[in-house]
Amino acid sequence: MTSGRSVIVKQFPRVLDAQGSQAFFQELAPHLATDRPCLVFDLSDVRYLDSAGVDLLLRSMEEAMKRNGDVKLAALSPETAAILEMTRTDRLFEIFDSCSDAVESFYRFSAQSLQPERALDVNPQGER
Amino acid sequence: MYRTGAIVVAGNHGVLSSATSGQGARDSEQDCFASPLACVEVLGESVLERTVGRLRASGVKKIDVVTGPTGDLRRARNLRFRTVEDPNLLWQAAAHALQEFARRKVDAVLIAALGAYAEVDVRAAFEFHHTKAQAVTPLYDRDGALAWWIVEPARVLSVPTFSLPLAEQDMSDSPVPYFVEGYVNRLADARDLRRLTIDAFLGRCCIAPRGREIRPGIWVGDGVRMHKTARLVAPAFVGNNSRVQSSVVVTRFSNLERDCFIGEGSVVANASILPHTTIGRGLDISSALVKGSEFVDLSRNVSLLLQDPLLISSSISSGARGSADPKQHQHLHPNPQPEIEYSYLSRAAGRLLEVFKGEV
Numbered sequence: 001m002t003s004g005r006s007v008i009v010k011q012f013p014r015v016l017d018a019q020g021s022q023a024f025f026q027e028l029a030p031h032l033a034t035d036r037p038c039l040v041f042d043l044s045d046v047r048y049l050d051s052a053g054v055d056l057l058l059r060s061m062e063e064a065m066k067r068n069g070d071v072k073l074a075a076l077s078p079e080t081a082a083i084l085e086m087t088r089t090d091r092l093f094e095i096f097d098s099c100s101d102a103v104e105s106f107y108r109f110s111a112q113s114l115q116p117e118r119a120l121d122v123n124p125q126g127e128r
Numbered sequence: 129m130y131r132t133g134a135i136v137v138a139g140n141h142g143v144l145s146s147a148t149s150g151q152g153a154r155d156s157e158q159d160c161f162a163s164p165l166a167c168v169e170v171l172g173e174s175v176l177e178r179t180v181g182r183l184r185a186s187g188v189k190k191i192d193v194v195t196g197p198t199g200d201l202r203r204a205r206n207l208r209f210r211t212v213e214d215p216n217l218l219w220q221a222a223a224h225a226l227q228e229f230a231r232r233k234v235d236a237v238l239i240a241a242l243g244a245y246a247e248v249d250v251r252a253a254f255e256f257h258h259t260k261a262q263a264v265t266p267l268y269d270r271d272g273a274l275a276w277w278i279v280e281p282a283r284v285l286s287v288p289t290f291s292l293p294l295a296e297q298d299m300s301d302s303p304v305p306y307f308v309e310g311y312v313n314r315l316a317d318a319r320d321l322r323r324l325t326i327d328a329f330l331g332r333c334c335i336a337p338r339g340r341e342i343r344p345g346i347w348v349g350d351g352v353r354m355h356k357t358a359r360l361v362a363p364a365f366v367g368n369n370s371r372v373q374s375s376v377v378v379t380r381f382s383n384l385e386r387d388c389f390i391g392e393g394s395v396v397a398n399a400s401i402l403p404h405t406t407i408g409r410g411l412d413i414s415s416a417l418v419k420g421s422e423f424v425d426l427s428r429n430v431s432l433l434l435q436d437p438l439l440i441s442s443s444i445s446s447g448a449r450g451s452a453d454p455k456q457h458q459h460l461h462p463n464p465q466p467e468i469e470y471s472y473l474s475r476a477a478g479r480l481l482e483v484f485k486g487e488v
Contacts (some may be wrong), residue, residue: 051408051438079432080426086439088412 007038007103008076012046016053025056032060037069040102043056044075049083057089070094131281132254133190134183134238135225138166138176139218160316164196166242166317166373168402168419169385170325170348172338175245175315183238186250190234192225192470194218219292226292230281239292241275245324247310247334253278256306263287264294268305269312278306310334318417318424318431325400337365358390369401380414387443403444411439420444 013020031037039060046053061071074096076084084090096102102110166175173181176193183191194210196218210221222239229237236257238250248267257265263283267276277294284290311333313324328335329345337347345362348354351369358372361379367386368374376390380398384390388401391409401407402419415427420442423432435441 050434050436077430078425078430082423082428082430082432083424083439086411086413086416086423088410 007040007106009040009042009099009103011042011044012075014045015048016046016056017048017050021052021056025059028060032063032067032069034069035067037064037067037071039069039071040096040099040106040108041071041073042075042099043073043080044077046077046080047090049080051087054083054087054089057093061092070106072096072102072105074093074099130236130254130258131234131256132188132236132238133192133229133232133234134188135192135194135222135229136176136179136183136240136242137162137218137222138195138242139192139212139215140350164242165318165321166245167195168321168445169367170321170400171328171347172367172385173335173337175242177326178335179245183250188238188250190229190232192222192228194221194225223292226279226281227285230285234281236278237281239246239277239279239294242315244274244276244312244314245333246274246276246308246312246471248276248308249310253306253308260304262303264303266294266303266305267308269308271312271314273305274308274312274314317418319426322398322400322417322426325383329365329381339365339367355392386426389443405436406441406443408436408438408440 010031012029013024016024029038031039041057041060057071057073064071072094073084075090075098076095079092084093084095094102094105140408166179168174176195180193190208192208192210194212196215197211197213208225210225212218212221212419225252226237226239235258236254238253240246246267246269253265253267258280263280265278267274267278275293279294311327313320313333315321315324315326324335328337333366339347339349342348343362345364346360347365349366349368349370352366352372353370354360354366354372355376356375357374359378360366363381364378365383365385366378367384367388369386370384370386370388370390370465371391372378372385373392375393377395377397378384378390379396382396382399382401384396384401385403385405387404389406390396390401391411392409393410394407395412395414397412397414398405399413399416399418401413402417405420407413407418415425417424417426418440421435421440423434423440424430425432426428428483
């Protein structure tokens with residue numbers, strides 16, 4: 001089941017330094033400006049990531065959250081994973097092994113949210 | 129009188145090459161040679177310095193050190209350094225040193241390739257070699273050959289095919305090896321260096337931290353400046369002239385070597401921060417080895433080369449790095465980044481929290 005929301009997968013460049021991040025954020029901006037943006041960042045190619053790259057991820061998430069959307073990360077290279085752990089940003093994002101898992105996670109979440117009676121049934125025994 | 133000498137060759141791979149080279153690793157070959165693991169300080173003193181000290185304590189007076197251009201190596205007095213620019217020429221320089229020992233009529237020379245940190249009973253090894261009356265005595269531990277040999281210079285140099293390093297097949301008369309019973313760490317990679325640090329903290333080897341033990345299991349060198357809110361959890365070591373800012377936590381067998389700077393709020397857990405390293409603010413350095421801008425993630429076995437003052441960076445200027453003259457070092461911290469960049473990342477994370485809470 002799909003919710004009809006489109007998920008955009010963005011492949012990140014190999015180098016995410018100050019210059020590269022600035023340019024890439026311009027590219028991301030239109031996607032982040034939509035209503036409830038759902039973005040998956042494919043980081044499999046990233047080999048260089050510094051604080052500017054981390055800031056790009058955080059800014060993207062901030063913009064998406066403001067519009068009730070979300071940003072998820074997928075296919076992290078070991079170098080990227082090490083930097084995200086070092087900067088403690090790994091705990092702010094949902095991280096998936098592959099892009100398809102990340103995309104599916106958006107739809108799974110939507111499907112569950114369509115069944116509120118099950119999700120809100122906090123007292124299934126009927127105890128008072 | 130039995131005259132002994134030693135040639136210590138320190139030229140194995142460095143910190144970065146020991147793990148899978150990752151981002152920005154293009155310069156690693158050069159950097160690696162500039163800082164072989166044996167020249168990296170462990171609890172205040174390098175393996176090379178400790179090995180030389182051990183040789184001296186055993187009565188070996190004439191010691192030659194053959195190494196690459198290791199700028200941050202402190203020069204011991206009365207020690208002859210042969211510095212070579214090209215790593216391929218290390219053993220050639222060692223062979224020249226051996227010829228000189230032969231001219232000086234030295235009876236037996238210990239050739240030690242560092243490589244391995246080995247707690248060898250040097251007197252016993254020389255005695256063994258003397259008793260066996262063989263040209264070459266290879267040193268072994270339980271895992272095999274150590275790339276340490278005791279040789280008689282006059283005898284080995286008379287063999288036309290002799291070359292260093294000695295290979296098993298070059299020793300024609302299959303010599304009796306000397307077995308090292310003490311602690312041995314082969315320092316094959318960054319993990320081994322980390323293991324050496326932990327073993328030293330646990331007293332598994334004879335490496336003693338160079339500093340004052342201010343609390344049980346916590347050693348601090350001279351000139352250390354530590355904020356009152358910084359926390360050191362034993363066992364831990366902070367080397368000379370290091371600076372530790374507020375709310376820093378150093379824990380789980382971590383060591384900060386000399387001239388390090390740890391920015392406020394950072395956590396160093398199960399990690400070695402090697403000399404002249406600047407760690408930014410609010411970072412989490414765990415299961416890692418950091419040397420200047422080189423970062424080795426030991427859990428992922430990946431190495432990175434960064435030069436980002438907000439993350440990690442070297443406090444030595446690039447011109448001075450790898451130089452043979454320690455006077456060329458310029459200490460660029462204590463203020464590694466301008467105030468405007470202060471808590472740049474944590475501010476962004478803070479904004480995110482506000483978004484989560486729906487305050488924006």
